[in-house]
Amino acid sequence: MTRISRVHYPVTSLGPGKRLGIWFQGCSLACKGCMSRDTWDSAAGTDVPVATLTGLWREAVADGADGLTVSGGEPFDQPGDLVALLTQAAALRADRDADVLVYTGYELAEAERRAPGVRTYADVLITGRYEAGKPTRLIWRGSANQEMHLLSPLGRRRYARYAGHVPDRPPIQLVADDQRIWLVGVPPPGGLRAFERGLRQREVSLDGPSWR
Numbered sequence: 001m002t003r004i005s006r007v008h009y010p011v012t013s014l015g016p017g018k019r020l021g022i023w024f025q026g027c028s029l030a031c032k033g034c035m036s037r038d039t040w041d042s043a044a045g046t047d048v049p050v051a052t053l054t055g056l057w058r059e060a061v062a063d064g065a066d067g068l069t070v071s072g073g074e075p076f077d078q079p080g081d082l083v084a085l086l087t088q089a090a091a092l093r094a095d096r097d098a099d100v101l102v103y104t105g106y107e108l109a110e111a112e113r114r115a116p117g118v119r120t121y122a123d124v125l126i127t128g129r130y131e132a133g134k135p136t137r138l139i140w141r142g143s144a145n146q147e148m149h150l151l152s153p154l155g156r157r158r159y160a161r162y163a164g165h166v167p168d169r170p171p172i173q174l175v176a177d178d179q180r181i182w183l184v185g186v187p188p189p190g191g192l193r194a195f196e197r198g199l200r201q202r203e204v205s206l207d208g209p210s211w212r
Contacts, residue, residue, distance in 0.1 A: 001047040002081040005039045005073055006182075009060050013171035013185030014140060015101045015124075016158060017066025020057055021184065024082070027074035029105040033132030035142075035187065039073035050081060054088040061096055068093075071103040079115035086121035099123040099154050105130065108149055123155030124148060135189035137166045142186050 003025040011021035025045025027034075038044070057068055068089055075082045082102075089100060101124045104111050108127050112118060119125070128146035136144040139162055148163050150156040172185035 002050055002053065002078060002085065003042060003045045004048045004053070005045045007048075007053070007056060008175060008184065009056070009063075010065070011069055011173065011184055013173045014069040014071065014103075015067050015099070016162070018064065019067045019069050019101075020060040020065055021069045021071065022053060022056075022085070024070070024072040024075045024078055026077050027072055027105070028077055029074055029129055031105060031130040031132075034130055035183075036073070042077070045073075050084045050088065053085055054092060057089050058092050061093055061098055065098055067099040067101060069101045069103070074105055075102060076104050076106050076111050076114045079118075083115050083118060083121070086118065090121045097154065099152075099158055101126070108147070119151045123152040124150055124159050137170070137188055139165045139167050139170065140186055 005023040005025040007023070008021045010018040012018060014021060023036075023039060025039055026042030027040045028042075030040055034040075057065075060068070070082070070085070086100060086102070093100075100122050102118070102122045103126050106114065106127060106129075108125060111125065111127060126141060126146055126148050128143070131143040131145050134144040136142070136146075138144070138146075141148070148159065150159050150163070170186060170188050170191070172183055172187060172191075175182050175184055
């Protein structure tokens with residue numbers, strides 16, 4: 001069973017195109033200033049069979065998804081489940097040009113030690129701990145130290161143009177369900193404060209935002 005924070009489809013703000021997003025629950029790195037502190041507690045979230053997650057990926061691929069984005073939390077804190085998910089996901093996209101992007105706070109060498117063979121199944125890894133004192137406007141990265149590793153021909157073909165790309169406006173989605181409002185994407189420096197100000201102007205208050 002994989003400990004999962006949430007799953008969302010379609011995601012359009014963490015990778016190119018229309019994607020399935022899977023967020024692992026639990027993070028031992030606990031980077032200061034992280035916007036997703038709700039994903040740190042390994043006892044929170046929901047246990048989900050890998051088969052269920054791959055079933056959702058199968059449905060997304062059938063719907064024309066361009067890729068799978070795995071984030072967290074910290075996916076490499078559950079390395080066995082991560083590799084199992086990516087292995088099955090790779091098999092299901094065999095006849096489609098759908099890429100797999102994985103986020104981790106570990107450096108590349110650390111990630112490969114934790115999950116040997118991960119580069120066989122991931123097209124792109126975005127690595128490195130979030131460092132609040134190193135802001136960046138590079139697309140899909142939270143701090144300037146984080147690196148985008150293009151691991152496969154598909155990854156290089158699809159992501160090479162994004163390696164140094166600075167968008168005019170970072171892609172962000174606002175998702176609401178019965179219990180919460182949450183942001184999908186990587187806000188620009190100061191973006192969360194601006195978001196809260198905008199809500200206050202509309203007389204909307206947040207009860208325990210995940211970035212505090």
